[in-house]
Every structure is written in structure tokens, then in C-alpha cells.
Amino acid sequence: MHGVMGRPPGAATEKAATSPMMLLLLVAMTGVAPISLYMLVPALPVLATAFGHDISIAQMTVSLYMVGIACSQIIMGPLSDRFGRRPVLLAGLWLMVIASAACIFAESLPQLIAARFLQALGGASGMVVSRAIIRDLYSRERVGSMISLVIAVMMIAQMLSPLTGGLLETAFGWRSIFYVITAASLVIAVSIAVMLPETRRVRAGGSGFxxxxxxxxxxxxxxxxxxxxxxxxxxxxxxxxxxxxxxxxxxxxxxxxxxxxxxxxxxxxxxxxxxxxxxxxxxxxxxxxxxxxxxxxxxxxxxxxxxxxxxxxxxxxxxxxxxxxxxxxxxxxxxxxxxxxxxxxxxxxxxxxxxxxxxxxxxxxxxxxxxxxxxxxxxxxxxxxxxxxxxxxxxxxxxxxxxxxxxxxxxxxxxxxxxxxxxxx
Missing domain, CATH: 1.20.1250.20 (MFS general substrate transporter like domains)
Structure with missing residues (x-):
């Protein structure tokens, strides 16, 4: 009777719900997009100078990144209900890996802005899918505490991300920020591929989007x-x-x-x-x-x-x-x-x-x-x-x-x- 709607399909998900590794995965997938957003902020003046543009144009690497996050949420959420949490999450994170690598080799500010939008579109899949995974794994009364726990751990890293970005830019240049983001998103994608079971509830009827x-x-x-x-x-x-x-x-x-x-x-x-x-x-x-x-x-x-x-x-x-x-x-x-x-x-x-x-x-x-x-x-x-x-x-x-x-x-x-x-x- 594993097709009954309302419970995760399989013993692997029950084990995942009590695993400390699941908390780390939830924090990582939730935080990769916002942390990547704030890491670049200290380097905005340098970007404007390096590409010969006004600071307002460089600011678009942040503003359009936020647009990408918003678009990702409305797209990736329904897709995860239809095709499962794992494939949608992995597709999003691999898009982030590719887009982050493209940021490294950007030769103009418009190229960087476009790559940042795709980076957000892929990375923000973790923000929306993580909440769905939490609901898959935990009872209604535990969902709030798990969301709070993920946010609490993530915020510590998020508060340190501007400092990290500033130190990287000062020591190695602005492209080093994207080397770190690319490596981190790659590690997260591989970790999820290896350790995250599918948690989507098996639907009794196909109501669809x-x-x-x-x-x-x-x-x-x-x-x-x-x-x-x-x-x-x-x-x-x-x-x-x-x-x-x-x-x-x-x-x-x-x-x-x-x-x-x-x-x-x-x-x-x-x-x-x-x-x-x-x-x-x-x-x-x-x-x-x-x-x-x-x-x-x-x-x-x-x-x-x-x-x-x-x-x-x-x-x-x-x-x-x-x-x-x-x-x-x-x-x-x-x-x-x-x-x-x-x-x-x-x-x-x-x-x-x-x-x-x-x-x-x-x-x-x-x-x-x-x-x-x-x-x-x-x-x-x-x-x-x-x-x-x-x-x-x-x-x-x-x-x-x-x-x-x-x-x-x-x-x-x-x-x-x-x-x-x-x-x-």
C-alpha cells in the first residue's frame, strides 16, 4: 500500500527524516542561492570599474538575480510535484553549476548578468523544493520547527557570505567568488544525487498542475x-x-x-x-x-x-x-x-x-x-x-x-x- 497518498514512499525516506545529513542537505540546498547572491555584493564597485559601466548597471547582477529567484519558485515548485523532488532539484543545481562556470568566463557585464539570472533560476530550486521535502518527511506540527531550524543554520552562513565575498575579491579578484560558488554548487549537487532519496508523495489520482x-x-x-x-x-x-x-x-x-x-x-x-x-x-x-x-x-x-x-x-x-x-x-x-x-x-x-x-x-x-x-x-x-x-x-x-x-x-x-x-x- 505504498501508493497511499500522504506518506513518503519507502523506508529510505523514514530513515532520512531522522538523519543529521538530511538537515545538512536541506540547509545547503536552501542556502546556495541566497548565499551566492550576497557573496557578490561587496564586489559590485569592482565589477563596474572592470567592465567600464556605471554602478547601476553592475547592480543588475543583484536585481535580476532576485528576479531569477522569483521565477524559479513558480516554475520549480509545480514541476517537483509532477516529476519528483530529486530530478527537479538536480536539474536546477546542475543549471547553477553551468551558469556559475559561465560567470567565471564572462567577458562583458551583459554576459555576467545573463549568467547570474540563470544561476539564480537553477539555484533557487533548492529554496522551493526544500520546503516541499520538509513537508514530505515530517508531520504538520513538526514542519514549522524544521523550517525554522533550516533557516537558523542557513542565516549564520548567509551573514558571513558578504565578508567571504569581500575577502575573496580582495585577495584573488572578483572571478574567485564564482570559482567558490561553482565548486560549492557542484559539491551540493553530487551530495544530493548520492544521498537524497525521492520524498514526493505518491499520488492516488493524477489531478495535475x-x-x-x-x-x-x-x-x-x-x-x-x-x-x-x-x-x-x-x-x-x-x-x-x-x-x-x-x-x-x-x-x-x-x-x-x-x-x-x-x-x-x-x-x-x-x-x-x-x-x-x-x-x-x-x-x-x-x-x-x-x-x-x-x-x-x-x-x-x-x-x-x-x-x-x-x-x-x-x-x-x-x-x-x-x-x-x-x-x-x-x-x-x-x-x-x-x-x-x-x-x-x-x-x-x-x-x-x-x-x-x-x-x-x-x-x-x-x-x-x-x-x-x-x-x-x-x-x-x-x-x-x-x-x-x-x-x-x-x-x-x-x-x-x-x-x-x-x-x-x-x-x-x-x-x-x-x-x-x-x-x-
């Missing part, structure tokens, strides 16, 4: 969880877009000081994910989301009060309360993502892809909006107000799209289905 999309769009629960996760992520993008202008232009501080203060919010997000890992296995997913939503709204509202009172003209006030928001944000994002990909587990790739696409697409717009709020006003109040609105919108999705009665019923059905399927297996 249209059926998956249709059922997800019609599900208020999926839409609610997805919007909650996406809107929570926009708090990060909006603050990141406006923060530099507030600190440098309004407060008169240096860019280096802004970088140091901004790192505190990343650290708070990391700690929030670690706390989520600790508490998620022992508490209902919705309770953790509500805890995060309440704390997130309280922190953003407090930041607005500081702004109106004029206290946010000093970084400790602005970033102190933003750290509280980011700590809470970790609870909201990981657990709402877990809820979204658990609505229809056999379509976890499609759900993950839609969520990632909206997250990156809206993120590009709201980071620009945040930059406008930070750069065109004399106080941080407009940016503070925008974050309060986003926090309230997150809570609204849980209130209006996922009624409490539906939650209780869905939880009971999920638990009953999993018990029946485990018995059949």
Missing part, C-alpha cells in the same frame, strides 16, 4: 496561511529598503554603522527561529502564529509610538523595537509557511512555489516603497506606520480567512488522515 492550483486557490485556509507568510516577509523587505536612508540621511550616521545596527535585526530573527525550533513540537501551529502576530504588532506599534515621540532619531530606539518585531516575525513566517504547504501535502511544491514567488515579487516592490518612505520624509514615522499596517494585515488574514472552527476541523482531519495512512503503510 491545474487541479493543484485550482484546489489551492479555492482553499481559504491555504490563501490565509500564504498571505500571512508573504505579508510577514514584506516587513523585512520594507524595513530593509527604508532603513539605510533613515540611518544615513535622517540620523547622519555612516553606512558602516547602519550595517552594524541592521545586523542586530538579523540576529533577532535568528534567535526567533531557534526559539521556534524549541517550542514548535510542543504547541499547536496556530498558537505559535498568534503568539508571533501579537508580539509583532506590539513591537511595530511601539516603534510607531517612538517615532511620533521623536525618539526614533537615535538608532537604539529604532532598532531595539525592530529586533522585537523580527523575533516575532520568525514565529509567524515559519509556522504560516508550514500551514500553507500542509493544506494539500501532495501539492506542497506548488504551494511552496506560489508562496515564494509572491514573497520575492512583492518584496521587490515594497523594498522600493520602503526606500521612498525613508528617503522622502524627515522622520521615520511613515516607515513605522507602514510596518504597523503590514503587521495588522498579517493578523487580518488569520482572523478573516482562517476561522477558528475551520482550524479545529482541519487539524482533526489532518491528524485522522495521517493516522489512517500510517496504519495502511
Amino acid at each position: 491545474r487541479g493543484d492550483v485550482g484546489s489551492l486557490i479555492k482553499s481559504r485556509t491555504f490563501v490565509g496561511y500564504m498571505l500571512c507568510q508573504v505579508l510577514a516577509s514584506q516587513i523585512i523587505f520594507t524595513f530593509a529598503g527604508g532603513g539605510p536612508y533613515i540611518v544615513v540621511m535622517q540620523m547622519g550616521r555612516s553606512g558602516a554603522e547602519y550595517g552594524a545596527w541592521f545586523a542586530t535585526t538579523g540576529f533577532a530573527y535568528l534567535i526567533g527561529n531557534l526559539f521556534c525550533v524549541r517550542f514548535a513540537p510542543h504547541h499547536q501551529l496556530e498558537k505559535l502564529i498568534w503568539f508571533g502576530l501579537a508580539l509583532q504588532f506590539a513591537g511595530s506599534l511601539l516603534n510607531l509610538v517612538w517615532g511620533i515621540a521623536g525618539l526614533n532619531q537615535a538608532p537604539p530606539w529604532l532598532f531595539g523595537t525592530q529586533m522585537l518585531v523580527m523575533f516575532a516575525n520568525a514565529f509567524v513566517m515559519s509556522n504560516s509557511a508550514a500551514g500553507a504547504i500542509s493544506v494539500r501535502p501532495e501539492a506542497a511544491g506548488t504551494a511552496s512555489g506560489a508562496m515564494g514567488f509572491l514573497q520575492m515579487g512583492l518584496g521587490a516592490l515594497l523594498s522600493q516603497f520602503g526606500a521612498y518612505l525613508g528617503g522622502h520624509f524627515a522622520t521615520p514615522v511613515p516607515l513605522n506606520l507602514a510596518i504597523v499596517v503590514l503587521s495588522a494585515a498579517c493578523a487580518s488574514t488569520m482572523i478573516f480567512l482562517i476561522p477558528r472552527r475551520t482550524l479545529v476541523l482541519s487539524e482533526a482531519l489532518v491528524e485522522q488522515a495521517e493516522e489512517e495512512e500510517s496504519g495502511l503503510l
